[in-house]
Structure formats: C-alpha cells, structure tokens
Amino acid sequence: MSQTVRKKLMLFFPRCECEKPIIYHLVKDHNLIVNVYRAKVTPEEEGYLVLDVTGTEGDIEAGMDFVKTFNVTINYTGKGVTWDDDECTHCGHCITHCPTGALHIADEATREVAYDESKCIECLACTRVCPFSVCVSAF
C-alpha cells in the first residue's frame, strides 16, 4: 500500500466556482482527507482556499488534476500568511498571540524571532497585532 503524505496548499480560483462541491469530490472521488484552514470569496468573485490534503501521492496528484479543471492556480507552498524576515524587527509582540508556536523565539541569546510555516494554522492573529505589518494575509 502506498504511503500517505500530507500537503498544505493554497488554491486561487480566478473565477469562483462556489456552486461546485470541489471538496466533496476530493474526498469522495480521490480518497483525500481534507482539512480546510481558510476560504474566502472576494467581491470580485475570486476565490481563495487554504487547506491540507492527506492521501497517497497518486491520489493527491489526481485530486489536483481535478482541481485544475476549474482553471485554478495551485500554490504548493501553501502561504496564505506570509512573514517577512527582512521587515521583522524581532520585538516579539506576536509571540503570545500565536496559538501554535509558529512564531517563536529562535535564539534565546539574541531574541531573534522566527516563523515555522508548517505550524501556522492561518488564524491571522499575527496580522492583527504586528505593529509593522510584517505578517500579511494573501487574501
């Protein structure tokens, strides 16, 4: 049996396909376990969806081929939230607001702040508390 893997993805729909049950088909037809972090339809009817999918490489590939039939852009780095290392002042105000430790002190001696994207659940708390707009949501 093929090994299952988990991938975090950000999907961008140039034109929202809200009427189509895409997640349903990923689960039903492609055997994927889907965990949706965040979804949004903009006033311009563009759609964003950040999720992780768990399944075999083959099932994930087939699932993404299905998703692409909707003219979707798939961002495999899954960055719905970005943290700009060059702009961060490393003050540490965000640390207590980050519920998963994605933003954390990487070096106790220098108090350097670091961001572990794999731990980010896109709650957006950091985007609201950073005084310097270093944490930004893509949508």
Place this chain on the structure above:
Amino acid sequence: MKTYEQINDRIESGKAVVLTADEIMDYVDKKGLAAAAEEVDVVTTATFGPMCSSGCVLNFGHSKPKIRMSEAWIQDVLVYTGLAAVDVYLGATQLRHNDPANMDYPGEFRYGGGHVMEDLIAGKTLQLFALSYGTDCYPLREIRTYFTIDDLNQAIMLNPRNCYQNYNVAVNGSDKTIYTYMGTLEPNRKNANYCSAGQLSPLLNDPYYETIGVGTKVWMAGATGHVYAEGTQHAGGGDRTPGGIPKGGSGTLALTADMKQMRREFVRGASFRGYGVSFSLGVGIPIPILNEGVLKRTCVRDRDILAPVVDYSDDYPQNTGKVLCHVNYEQLRSGQIEVEGQDIAVGSLSSYHKALEIANLLADEIRRGDFNLAEPIQYLAKDTKMKPLLVKEKPK
C-alpha cells in the same frame, strides 16, 4: 580613573577597548572589576522600541511666489505650522486625515506621522499640501508639491522623550480584550507585554546619570545625534532597588539628530490596533568607563532589573498608581511570569535583537575611530518626581 580626553585619544588612535552591555558582565567576572576598569574604555548600550514622543522639524525652502504655511499635510498627515513660514513639525502619533480612528473599534491606524518619518528616511517621494491666509510678504495661498528628504534644507529629528529608563509590564485584568500603546492585551491576564531592552538599555546601565546627560553624543538610526535636554516626564527621584536601579519609568532623554544621515532599517512607523500610530527608533549610547563605579553599574543583568506589573484595564487608565507586583527582566525574557499565583505568557514591544545589533554597530564605529564621546554639559536631575494634571475650578 580615566578622562573623556584620554578615552577619546584612544578612540582616535584606534586602540579603544569597547564591549557591549551584553558582553561586559562576563568580561568583568573573568577579569575582575579593577583590571577591567583599567582595560575597557567604552561600553555600548542600545534600545529599539516604540517612542511616541518622537517627531521632526522640516524646512522646505521657499516657493516662488512665497507661502507662509498656516495649515499643511504630508501624505495627508497634519503637521504643525505654528513656526516660521516653511518650517513644520511632524509628530509621530499624528493620524492621517480621515483616518476613522476608533470609530470602527478597534481601529487599524495603518499610516500616520511615524510612517511619514520612515518614508522620508527611506527616500520615498512624498506629497506636501499646504494652505495659507496670504500676506503681503507671503502671497501664495495654496501649494501642492512632491519632495524627497534630499529636497529639504533640513530634516531634524527632535524627540522630546526617548530611552525611558525602565517601564511597566502591562496586563489586562478585565474580561474583554483591550488595545493599548502596550499592544493588544487579552482578557483575564492571558498575556503581558513589556517594553525595554533591559540589561542593554542605556539608562539602566547608567542609573545615576553619571555619564549620560545633556550634550552626550548618541547613535540614532545610524546618524550621530545628541541629548539636547532631559526628556519629558523625566523623574529621576523614583524608588530604586538596593543596586540603584529604578523600579519604574524614571529617567528619559530628549534626543536630536540629522535624519538625512539615518538608516531606514532603524526607523519604523508602528501601528497599534485600537490605539494609534507610533514610531520605533534605534538608539545607541556609549558609556565611557571613567572609573570602577561606572563600570560596575554597566554590569547590570536582567535579573537585577525590576519592572512594575500594571493593570491596563483599570489601574493605568484611572491613574490609581497601583502596581500588582514587580518582576525582573530575566523572568520576562523567559516568556512567562507569575502574577498573584497566575502564570502569564509574556511578549515584548522592544526588540532586544535590534538593540544588540545597534550596540555592536556602535562598538564597531568606536573601535574604528569613527565615533568619539562627548562629556555632558549638564547632568540629569536625580531627585525629580512627575506631577499629575489636576482638574481645577476656574480661579475667581
């Protein structure tokens, strides 16, 4: 014993021994106080944090025909024009015109005076719009133009209050989130915020103002500036630990420097949700090791510095003066403090990381002979207290 002159001679000859306030404690532990005082010339201190009482004086030069600006905005941020014709003062906390502030609470305050200062130093092109009532000597009544910092005759940072010696640790004892200049505070004391570089902070390394006074040369975002006065709310007479460290705000400095020499990475406009805009600035101050006493006081460690924990949902806004307890900076930097039996997660508004970078940059400049020291021409008061604003009846 050393003099400023002797230390400056060593700096000029490239032989000065310079350590940061982060390094000096271990160095003294290893070498002994007397030997280290002989050897070390300068200890560099630094801080990088929000400083609301910041601003700048700008001179635009004269247009043709001339205008005496009576109201003016840079990037739609109001500047003060109650000065000479084309001089303005831009304050860090000034909001942008039409900013809804807290009408839609909590407001976002995305752009204001601090951001204009950052953009100026970054060399961006900014819009000036000014109005005038018109005079015989200054007939122009309206002007709209675009400029960069290079187009200005002067851009002088003029900060009435910087480098608070120590500061509160803010918590929120209420049952709803509050939005303060100390950041966002979650209900029921879920988090705490502090704002100091602790053992790196200038006035915590010179607690009795023996070397830092009016006239002291300082490093401001890469420019050479100086202390031009005691800072507003300077109150050198507060409670101190047995080691002499103030247990609350205490001393402050008024600083000035040429913005044209500043580096953008050490100046940042800041937006505090629900509160307003501010300005974070990197400041480095060298401490001349004149004698063993001065050196000993630069060896202060985070664990020796106590900060008062204050409830910003009630005691701070109501000015009760109540302090819940004191905690030290070693505890704060551990990420957790205990207040009245409750563990509280701790965040910071001041960047130790940036402060350390500045302390090292300044140390390098001194070692290269590019930055020498200035003896104060006036020392800061050690016995003053802050007065409250009393609400009085109109005198009869």
